[in-house]
Amino acid sequence: MALRTKVKYGLSAAMLALIAAGASAPQLLDQFLQEREGNTLVAVRDNGGVWSVCRGVTRIDGKPVVKGQRLTQSQCDHYNAIERDKALAWVNKHVHIPLTEPQK
Template identity: 35%
Template sequence: MAKITLPRAILVAVVSGATAFGIMQESVPILEANPLSAYQDIGGVWTICGGVTYGVKAGDVETVEGCRRRNAAAINIGLAAVDRCVTSPMPETRRAGFGLMAYNVGGSAFCKSTAVKLVNAGRPAEACAQIDRWVYVAGKDCRLKSSNCAGIVHRRAIERTLCEVGL
């Protein structure tokens, strides 16, 4: 995948030296819609707010403030997975890139990934490149237009770009 230019809000967070949490807070609204009513995502998972799936069921409705809280909690869960599984030091931008990936694929899947093995082995460039492999949803290759999930490919490009800052 080609590197992309980060959207302005994310770039501002990076340039200003924001923490991984701050970078992710700017990224989630760009990467995810923020619907106040639960819906089934392309994988059939009940989702609300900024892609939050934890405890969501059909018929759930949220307020704007409730979505802010849910999104912040999901960001913290993604970062906790990164902090638990990545043992090598990394800049906040890499932590944010991996955190966004963990936020989206789940902490368990992230922790079992080749990306984690490579970054822990001191091979961050190869670890960041692994993000490109995570472009399947419910068995569909999101690189194919007919799969109707191209947003995942764009998301992975942003995650990889953040991961590679400073390499």
């Protein structure tokens, strides 16, 4: 069953375990983004030509990420948390039906 679930939904064993354990939305989003985006301390350019750093952060303190920009792991943790919290706040504001933590 777990293998079929992974194939059907594309979730890792770690994600499925977090869901089964009742993890919070921030924990789930952190794990998901870590798996999908990775975390790079040096700016990288995506296929669309946009520079990003950490787990896909494209703006730091209102300014676009630029080629060669470097951050520490501590800085990435900080900016990743800001982006995660903004995304979850958007869901809470715009989705007007009851959601479980994994659905957020």
